[in-house]
Structure formats: C-alpha cells, structure tokens
Amino acid sequence: MNGPHDMGGMQCYGPVEPEADEPVFHGEWEKRALAITVAMGGTGMWNLDQSRFARESLPPVQYLSSTYYQIWLAGLESLMKARGMVSEAELECGKLDTPPVETRRPAADRAAMKAVLATGGPVSREASGEPAFKVGDAIVTRNTHPAGHTRLPRYVRGKPGVIAAVQGFHVFPDSNASGKGEDPHWLYSVAFKAEDLFGAGNHEVLVDCWEPYLERADA
Amino acid sequence: MGKDHSHDHDHSHLDGMELKVRTLESLLVEKGYVDPGALDEIVETYETRVGPRNGAAVVAKAWSDPAYLDRLRENATAAIGELGFTGRQGEHMRIVENTPEIHNMVVCTLCSCYPWPVLGLPPVWYKSAPYRSRAVSEPEAVLAEFGVTLPEGKTIRVWDSTAEMRYLVIPERPAGTEDWSESQLAELVTRDSMIGTGLALLPDEVA
Numbered sequence: 001m002n003g004p005h006d007m008g009g010m011q012c013y014g015p016v017e018p019e020a021d022e023p024v025f026h027g028e029w030e031k032r033a034l035a036i037t038v039a040m041g042g043t044g045m046w047n048l049d050q051s052r053f054a055r056e057s058l059p060p061v062q063y064l065s066s067t068y069y070q071i072w073l074a075g076l077e078s079l080m081k082a083r084g085m086v087s088e089a090e091l092e093c094g095k096l097d098t099p100p101v102e103t104r105r106p107a108a109d110r111a112a113m114k115a116v117l118a119t120g121g122p123v124s125r126e127a128s129g130e131p132a133f134k135v136g137d138a139i140v141t142r143n144t145h146p147a148g149h150t151r152l153p154r155y156v157r158g159k160p161g162v163i164a165a166v167q168g169f170h171v172f173p174d175s176n177a178s179g180k181g182e183d184p185h186w187l188y189s190v191a192f193k194a195e196d197l198f199g200a201g202n203h204e205v206l207v208d209c210w211e212p213y214l215e216r217a218d219a
Numbered sequence: 220m221g222k223d224h225s226h227d228h229d230h231s232h233l234d235g236m237e238l239k240v241r242t243l244e245s246l247l248v249e250k251g252y253v254d255p256g257a258l259d260e261i262v263e264t265y266e267t268r269v270g271p272r273n274g275a276a277v278v279a280k281a282w283s284d285p286a287y288l289d290r291l292r293e294n295a296t297a298a299i300g301e302l303g304f305t306g307r308q309g310e311h312m313r314i315v316e317n318t319p320e321i322h323n324m325v326v327c328t329l330c331s332c333y334p335w336p337v338l339g340l341p342p343v344w345y346k347s348a349p350y351r352s353r354a355v356s357e358p359e360a361v362l363a364e365f366g367v368t369l370p371e372g373k374t375i376r377v378w379d380s381t382a383e384m385r386y387l388v389i390p391e392r393p394a395g396t397e398d399w400s401e402s403q404l405a406e407l408v409t410r411d412s413m414i415g416t417g418l419a420l421l422p423d424e425v426a
Contacts, residue, residue: 009352035262039254040253073243113254114260122310204377
C-alpha cells in the first residue's frame with residue numbers, strides 16, 4: 001500500500017535532529033507500550049507482517065503526527081479489535097465487558113519471555129528450488145502498487161539494479177501479511193545507483209528484495 | 220516496577236499516555252493475554268541488558284581477531300551469538316565493513332528495523348521521518364547533520380533494511396590503536412559509528 005510509512009526520498013520533513021541525552025524511554029508509558037506490544041505478539045494471534053501492516057494502515061494524519069510508540073499502540077489496538085480480543089468500550093474505560101478469546105499461544109511468564117527474547121523468530125525457511133538470480137545479474141524491479149502490504153519501497157520500483165548478495169530463502173511479507181501463508185521466496189540484496197533512483201547522487205542504495213519483486217533486466 | 224516517574228513539566232500529553240497505557244495493560248492482564256512478569260522482563264532486557272556496548276564488543280573483536288572477522292563475514296548471526304548476543308531483531312545479522320573506499324550507513328525507510336541484540340532499541344531520530352526519508356536520497360547531507368564529512372572520493376553505500384536482514388556497520392579502526400586491547404578499542408566504538416551516521420572515536424577523543 002502506498003502509505004505514509006513509505007518515506008524513502010520524501011523531502012518535506014526537515015533536518016535530522018538527534019536528542020541531546022537520548023533516553024531509551026521517554027516516560028514510563030513507553031516502556032509499558034514496548035512490553036505490551038512485544039508480549040501480545042507472543043500470543044500468536046498475528047504475525048510480524050500483519051503488525052507492520054496494521055501500523056501502516058492507520059489514517060495518514062494520525063501516522064504522521066504520532067510518536068513511534070503511539071503508532072505501535074494504535075496498531076496493536078486495531079489488531080486486537082479486529083480479532084474480537086478487546087472492545088472499543090474496554091479500551092475506553094479499562095473495564096472488562098467481554099470474555100477473553102482463546103489465543104493461539106498462552107501468555108508467556110517471565111522465564112518463558114526471557115527465552116523468547118533470546119531466541120527471536122527467524123524467518124528463513126528450508127529452500128525449495130534454486131535462486132533465479134546470482135550475484136552480478138542485472139535486474140529491474142517490478143513497477144507494482146499492491147493495495148496490501150509490501151516491502152518494496154516506492155522509490156525503488158521500476159528501477160534497474162544489480163544483485164549484490166543472495167541472502168537466503170525467507171518468508172514473503174506480501175503473502176504473510178494477508179493471511180495467505182508464509183510463501184517463502186529467495187531474498188536478495190540489490191544495489192541501485194542513486195542517480196537511477198533520484199536523478200542525482202554518487203552513492204549506492206542496497207535494498208533487500210524478494211524474488212517476486214524482480215525481473216531480469218533483459219527480459 | 221517503578222511506576223512513580225519523576226515529574227518534569229509540560230507533559231499533560233504524556234500524562235494522557237501514561238493513563239491510557241496503564242489502562243490497556245491492566246485490561247490485557249485481566250484478560251489473561253499477558254503476564255505482568257513477562258512485561259517487566261521485556262522492559263528490563265532492553266533498558267539494562269541490551270544496548271550498543273554489545274555491538275562495540277563485536278566491533279572491537281572484529282578489529283583485533285582476524286579469525287573472528289572471517290566468521291563474522293561468513294555467518295554474522297552465529298559469530299555475534301558467540302558473544303552471547305542473540306534474539307529478537309537480530310535473527311539474520313550481516314556485517315558491512317567500512318574501508319578507505321566505502322562508507323556504509325543503515326536505515327529502514329518503511330518502519331524502524333534495527334539490530335536490537337547489538338545496538339539496543341533505536342533512537343528517536345532513527346525512527347523519525349527526516350532520517351527515514353533522506354538517508355537514501357541525500358546521505359551526505361544527513362551525515363553533515365551528524366557532523367560527519369567524509370574524505371573526497373569515498374563512496375557511500377546505504378542499506379535499507381526492508382527485510383529481516385539486520386546490518387551492523389564495522390567502522391574503520393582508528394590509526395594509532397595498534398597495541399590497544401579489545402576492551403580499550405570498544406571505548407572508541409560509538410553507537411552511531413555502527414549505524415554509519417558516525418565514525419569511531421580517535422584515540423585522543425577518549426579520556
């Protein structure tokens with residue numbers, strides 16, 4: 001979806017302004033927002049790509065005027081409401097008015113959470129077939145504008161590039177976010193020239209692209 | 220868990236968020252979706268145990284130990300795991316090495332992907348629209364805002380973390396550190412130097 005989250009190349013946001021003291025958290029609520037978001041992800045009621053899509057799907061004005069943890073919370077509320085896990089009234093006043101739904105995984109306790117954090121959730125899968133491209137191959141990214149979730153940024157669509165690395169066989173977010181399964185594909189780092197992307201610049205930009213995003217340059 | 224945060228002023232908005240999140244947390248606990256102990260574990264992990272000193276240890280070892288650098292190049296996830304740094308948002312690590320010819324810089328234009336086990340949680344600027352929008356289109360200008368000017372002729376390579384690959388920049392080792400120990404070297408490795416918005420400190424910049 002061409003949403004406000006897809007920021008690469010935008011020119012309207014002003015300079016980067018690092019904070020002077022850079023606290024890890026700004027207020028107690030940010031700690032709890034992080035913790036709630038991570039812990040709720042552990043219930044298995046949605047996957048990483050669905051949580052990203054929920055955040056991207058917030059109204060653009062809300063997305064752009066929220067802090068990152070506010071975006072996380074709004075995405076979380078939307079995921080929970082869509083699954084009947086909480087009601088609007090419950091979120092308003094904090095009083096339970098509907099019974100909990102059964103989650104795919106039970107709530108992790110402290111020890112289980114420690115293990116989960118230390119392990120993470122790898123998205124590499126056993127490969128099926130050979131990669132279509134090898135390092136050095138010239139490609140063109142597809143000029144595609146799906147209404148759903150995608151990880152091919154707008155600034156890099158329909159652009160020529162060169163395969164810089166084959167990264168593995170990874171879960172495909174476009175499918176995983178739509179609930180159609182992991183549908184893993186080969187993942188590549190693709191090198192683009194700044195001039196091809198933005199009309200100027202001497203630098204290179206490397207973008208991780210799944211095979212369905214790419215076509216052979218001479219095709 | 221320390222709920223009584225110190226009060227500064229001008230944060231009626233913050234107070235609103237404090238209330239909102241407290242309400243949400245108690246609701247989710249009451250519903251049995253989350254365990255309060257697990258929430259504390261998450262906060263403590265990222266507040267006290269995981270941060271850029273982890274990444275600095277990786278870089279210092281990479282500078283000191285050629286065999287370790289080879290393992291990082293071969294399989295960064297495993298080599299970083301040797302030092303005990305594993306897990307969420309670091310499942311698929313890759314190092315990118317700065318050289319006299321190449322300067323690497325990392326961004327996530329689509330959200331805020333960042334290698335948590337080695338750098339901790341991302342700073343606000345990394346998640347902000349100015350950085351996400353301009354790091355790919357005008358990295359020299361962004362670097363200038365961090366006070367970094369690269370030598371003439373050096374090529375900037377910007378890595379947009381669009382997948383689950385997480386990139387750790389290995390900055391150039393400063394001259395004059397040939398006989399330094401790993402722990403001394405780690406003092407030179409700033410967080411920004413591992414994102415690529417900074418360089419490693421010079422020997423005379425540390426006390």
